Every structure is written in structure tokens, then in C-alpha cells.
Amino acid sequence: MQDLEVGIVYRGWAPESHHRARIVVTDPDGSVRLGLGNLDFPTLPRSALKPFQAIAMLEHGLDLDGADLALAAASHMGEPIHVDGAARILDGAGLSAADLVNTADYPIDEIARIDWIRAGRGMEPVAHNCSGKHAAMLRTCVRAGWDREGYRELEHPLQQAIRGVIEDDCSIEGEPVVDGCTAPAFVSTLPGLARAYGRWAAASDGAARRVADAYREFPEYTAGTHDPAVAFHRSVPGLVAKVGAEGIIAVGLPDGTGVAIKMSDGMGRGRFDVAAAVLRSLRHTVEGFTPEVVISPELFEALA
Numbered sequence: 001m002q003d004l005e006v007g008i009v010y011r012g013w014a015p016e017s018h019h020r021a022r023i024v025v026t027d028p029d030g031s032v033r034l035g036l037g038n039l040d041f042p043t044l045p046r047s048a049l050k051p052f053q054a055i056a057m058l059e060h061g062l063d064l065d066g067a068d069l070a071l072a073a074a075s076h077m078g079e080p081i082h083v084d085g086a087a088r089i090l091d092g093a094g095l096s097a098a099d100l101v102n103t104a105d106y107p108i109d110e111i112a113r114i115d116w117i118r119a120g121r122g123m124e125p126v127a128h129n130c131s132g133k134h135a136a137m138l139r140t141c142v143r144a145g146w147d148r149e150g151y152r153e154l155e156h157p158l159q160q161a162i163r164g165v166i167e168d169d170c171s172i173e174g175e176p177v178v179d180g181c182t183a184p185a186f187v188s189t190l191p192g193l194a195r196a197y198g199r200w201a202a203a204s205d206g207a208a209r210r211v212a213d214a215y216r217e218f219p220e221y222t223a224g225t226h227d228p229a230v231a232f233h234r235s236v237p238g239l240v241a242k243v244g245a246e247g248i249i250a251v252g253l254p255d256g257t258g259v260a261i262k263m264s265d266g267m268g269r270g271r272f273d274v275a276a277a278v279l280r281s282l283r284h285t286v287e288g289f290t291p292e293v294v295i296s297p298e299l300f301e302a303l304a
Helices: 046-059 066-072 080-091 110-118 131-144 157-169 190-202 206-217 228-235 271-281 297-303
Strands: 004-011 014-026 032-036 240-244 248-252 258-263
Touching: 004 271, 004 297, 014 190, 014 271, 032 190, 032 297, 046 066, 046 131, 046 157, 046 190, 046 206, 046 240, 046 248, 066 080, 066 131, 066 206, 080 131, 131 157, 157 190, 190 206, 190 240, 190 248, 190 258, 206 240, 228 240, 228 271, 248 271, 258 271, 271 297
Parallel strands: none
Antiparallel strands: 004 014, 014 032, 014 258, 240 248, 248 258
């Protein structure tokens, strides 16, 4: 089945670009309520799996809550609250930013990046959008008594623990690949991702509930202070949402409904608009973010 046209970008009156997507909505029992596009296509959730990585870490001794736990499952913008938070996670385990071995980068946030460069700093691992996750991974190794050396390798106990949670919650297709931050990236399906987010959002206790509560209370730590994800979390009580590279966004609602979207061209542009349209069809309104595309008539019809 061909992926559905979901968004149009206009210049003046003229349509300039068109975006297609695959969309899944699952009910609390895991059944697929809505499926649009090629749902059999293998899906890399990328950073949308970070909440489940954090769940695995909590189950193996990670001692974080609140903003620091949100940052442990974040794709942050490199603002001072994020860089300082990653350093704080490391410091609590007797480590420092010098112990990070993930990919080096500049902050993504424009103001933070300008200030960073003006301060004479180059690309550093702590500024990478995954530094909170890697700081938490190192801290988990310390708490669990695991060797920090090789913690990014699939055979390491940390990654095996993470794999177990992802297999249980999302399902795994084939062998993992390597993510942009050098950690393993697992391949799943879009229905599997939607189900996982529905279950995560509905969790009443345990590690899953702790991560969900951290997301709900500190959404600015999961992405950035001006990121659309903040508007999603503030607009819909109990919602959890996370993006992944190459056009992924997943949303969970507290009743157990799950939503997963993959923009076919891999662009992030428009994914929040599409997610908001899907949520509107579920009678949830998201306010406070700037639209990037005009929702297509085809998507409106599919959601009616």
C-alpha cells in the first residue's frame, strides 16, 4: 500500500512540497484502530526508543527521577539546562564529561550554539543531543557494577538489558544497527511502536511510570524549552510523546491508546502537525506550537 499524502507546504498560493507518511493508531488492547500506508515496512524508531532504554536502566539500578530522568531519555537541544544536567548525572556517579565517549557535537539550539562557540568551545560529547542518555548509561554501569568499557556494544550487559525491554514492549525485527550517537539502534514495526507507547502512557507503577511522570512534568528536558513536544505535553493531560530521527514521532495517551508516525521522506518537518491532526481525531487538542505544513485533504478524509 502506498504511503498517504499528509501535508503540503505552500509558497503563496502555490503548493511547493508534499509529504507522505505511514500512520498507526492502536487501541488499549493493542489492536490496530487505524493503519495508513505501508505498515509492513521495517521501522527504525531511533530516539523514540529512549524511554524504553531508560526503563531498562531504572530496572538495573539507575537512581534518577524528575528532570534528570527526563534528560536520561531525551534528545535535547544542548541548552544550558541540558548540558548542566548531563554533567550532574555523571557527577552523581563519580564521573565527569570527560568520561563520555558518544559522538561529539555542537548544541542544536541556535542561541546555545552561538554562546558555546563564542566561549571558545568546539564539538564536545556533552553537547550532543544524546548526552543525557549516555551519561545515564555510564551511571547505570556504575550502579550495577558493570564495566564501563564497551557499554555501547550489543554484548554488554547494559545493552542486553535494554534489548530485553524493547523486545517485550515493541518487538524487534532483525539485527540492530548503529545509531548516530554510536549506541545500538533496534529495528521494529510501526504498530509495535504505537502499542509500546500506549502501554507506557498507561503504566500505573514501576519504572515505566517513573519515566512517564518525568516526561509529563519536565518536557523541556526531553527536547528543548521551545520544542513542540512541550506544547503536546502541556496541552493533553497524561500524554507522552517522543520524536526519533528520520521523521519519527510516537505518542501515548493515558487510556492506553498509542500513535506512531513515520514521515516517508525522513524529514522531521510536518510530523508534529500530523500527530496533532491524529490527536484531534481522537478528541484531543494540541495548542501552542507553530504549524509547518497544511494537512492534506487525504489525511482529513482518512481521519474522519
